[in-house]
Amino acid sequence: MTAARWNSLYLGLAALMAGILGLLIFAVPRDETGMQWFDPMIPGGWMAWTFPVALFFYLIASLLIIFTLLAIRFPETPRRGILRIHTTRGDRLFITLLGSAYINLVWLFFFGAPLTWPLILSLVYAAAVFRWV
Numbered sequence: 001m002t003a004a005r006w007n008s009l010y011l012g013l014a015a016l017m018a019g020i021l022g023l024l025i026f027a028v029p030r031d032e033t034g035m036q037w038f039d040p041m042i043p044g045g046w047m048a049w050t051f052p053v054a055l056f057f058y059l060i061a062s063l064l065i066i067f068t069l070l071a072i073r074f075p076e077t078p079r080r081g082i083l084r085i086h087t088t089r090g091d092r093l094f095i096t097l098l099g100s101a102y103i104n105l106v107w108l109f110f111f112g113a114p115l116t117w118p119l120i121l122s123l124v125y126a127a128a129v130f131r132w133v
Contacts, residue, residue: 006073009069010069013065013069017062017065020058021058024051024054024055024058025051027041027051027054028041028051029041029043037050037051037052038050038051038052041054060097063093067089067090067093070089071088071089071090076088076089078091081132081133082132082133083133087133089130092129092130092133095129095133096122096125096126096129096130099122099125099129100122100125100126103118103121103122103125104118104119104122106118107121
């Protein structure tokens with residue numbers, strides 16, 4: 001595939017992802033005071049699909065799409081890191097997501113909300129995993 005075709009694929013995918021994010025934001029409930037970010041997006045639904053929950057799943061899906069394109073466009077050979085196992089970008093993404101979930105759960109158990117500090121810890125953890133694992 002030529003570089004021009006890859007660029008058009010990237011732009012098309014970015015437009016699609018931006019459109020989906022726009023639809024998510026458009027679906028946020030509103031009242032006379034403004035947008036209700038934490039109210040259910042589907043009133044009376046079986047699950048509390050609030051905007052933060054929908055955004056979380058949107059970001060996970062976006063990461064999976066981006067990493068799939070990276071694996072196709074720039075194949076890599078597995079590298080051996082500090083864990084002494086061979087990992088690829090996808091493996092490191094999985095390790096990062098799993099570790100970040102545990103960081104947030106442990107934080108919730110000991111300290112409760114808000115989750116600003118565990119988010120920062122998760123980002124530092126992600127940088128360390130992609131650098132050394």
